[in-house]
Amino acid sequence: MPADPLVCPGIAILGGGPAGLMAAEAARARGVEVDLFEAKPSVGRKFLIAGRGGLNLTHGEARPGFDARYSRGTAQVSRWLDGFDAGALRAWARGLGIDTFVGSSGRVFPTDMKAAPLLRAWVARLREQGVRLHMRHRWHGFDSEGRALLETPAGERRLEARAVVLALGGGSWPQLGSDGAWLPWLAARGVAVRPLEASNCGFAVPWTPFFAERFAGAPLKPVRAHWQAADGQPRQRQGECVVSEYGLEGSLLYAIGADLREALRNTGRAGLALDLLPATPEAVVLEALSRERRGRSLSEVLRRRLRLEGVKAALLREWLPAAALADPARLAAAIKRLPIPLGAPRPVAEAISSAGGIALEALDDDLALRALPGWFACGEMLDWDAPTGGYLLTACFASGRLAGEAAAAHAAAPPAPA
Numbered sequence: 001m002p003a004d005p006l007v008c009p010g011i012a013i014l015g016g017g018p019a020g021l022m023a024a025e026a027a028r029a030r031g032v033e034v035d036l037f038e039a040k041p042s043v044g045r046k047f048l049i050a051g052r053g054g055l056n057l058t059h060g061e062a063r064p065g066f067d068a069r070y071s072r073g074t075a076q077v078s079r080w081l082d083g084f085d086a087g088a089l090r091a092w093a094r095g096l097g098i099d100t101f102v103g104s105s106g107r108v109f110p111t112d113m114k115a116a117p118l119l120r121a122w123v124a125r126l127r128e129q130g131v132r133l134h135m136r137h138r139w140h141g142f143d144s145e146g147r148a149l150l151e152t153p154a155g156e157r158r159l160e161a162r163a164v165v166l167a168l169g170g171g172s173w174p175q176l177g178s179d180g181a182w183l184p185w186l187a188a189r190g191v192a193v194r195p196l197e198a199s200n201c202g203f204a205v206p207w208t209p210f211f212a213e214r215f216a217g218a219p220l221k222p223v224r225a226h227w228q229a230a231d232g233q234p235r236q237r238q239g240e241c242v243v244s245e246y247g248l249e250g251s252l253l254y255a256i257g258a259d260l261r262e263a264l265r266n267t268g269r270a271g272l273a274l275d276l277l278p279a280t281p282e283a284v285v286l287e288a289l290s291r292e293r294r295g296r297s298l299s300e301v302l303r304r305r306l307r308l309e310g311v312k313a314a315l316l317r318e319w320l321p322a323a324a325l326a327d328p329a330r331l332a333a334a335i336k337r338l339p340i341p342l343g344a345p346r347p348v349a350e351a352i353s354s355a356g357g358i359a360l361e362a363l364d365d366d367l368a369l370r371a372l373p374g375w376f377a378c379g380e381m382l383d384w385d386a387p388t389g390g391y392l393l394t395a396c397f398a399s400g401r402l403a404g405e406a407a408a409a410h411a412a413a414p415p416a417p418a
Contacts, residue, residue: 006157016043019379019400020167026404039138051115059390060102071258073384080398162411170354170380171196190371192359200352202249204343218311224275289328366406378403
């Protein structure tokens, strides 16, 4: 039996994360009626989880440096930001009564550090503006005539709308709704898609059981990473990471993860090395290690002369043979550039975000799907990539705004002649 129609007089937005909510706001501001459908009982669940330790809304870095942080889709994301950049996002939050500040790292946070007040104010304003929010409505593909089907509390319904905006997220944190189930449905309709892959995630390292048990959760800071970028050029970056029972994770890995994933995909290995004493020249390290020990153990020498102890000292014993530990020159070289044998990135479901999804060439400049007239897409569904630090959220907001405005223009346009 055919599903009953669910008629939207304007546009329908599928997905209630930041991109979908911003698309709703932008479309409603153009005077178009908006119905937003969310699979979960409430909107913005991943947004709230992301703000648990302090909502990193955006970043204070100036453009074009800001734009260069996007390791995939840089040119397209830059164009989105032309319409809604970090400054515009902060002004938008201020319009909701949420002041922000720039932290010492350049990251931008609400003054109270919380996500919930911003989301509550935003949803209240959307309702006041006339956006209709429908919870527990999940898209689950197309019918034989190419119309979207929704699972609803009242049963399966056939969606009818002037335009549709997809804002379903990628594949990370699927328990919050972004499970990537939509990939085969769009591919079957001629939309170019790429497999989802983990981004902003940890990487496996084959620790010994003793090291993993003893040091899981220990921070490595500061360290400087040395690696080879996707263009073949050597790179380095100082930051922090954390030992986990499976390997390494943390902001430093997230920042360089795109290059590491590319290297693993292309060559089967990622050439990561860590400088354990980034503020100390190798010559100084070598001099300290070459002095007579006077009965002191290696651990004591490292601690007293170089302030190198705990997990950093244990890393040396984890990877260096006894002969290298006993050789001041080899040990000094390892302290300044210790190779770390990285394995596979963690599964997409465990990652903070995902890359892959709808290929950017499948969309026009207004984020309309070339293969599906009247359909638009935004947010983490699209194949772009960025590190944490506010860059992810900023691009989600910016793409949502663009898609919402374009969908509103499409819905308001007179129907094409038959």
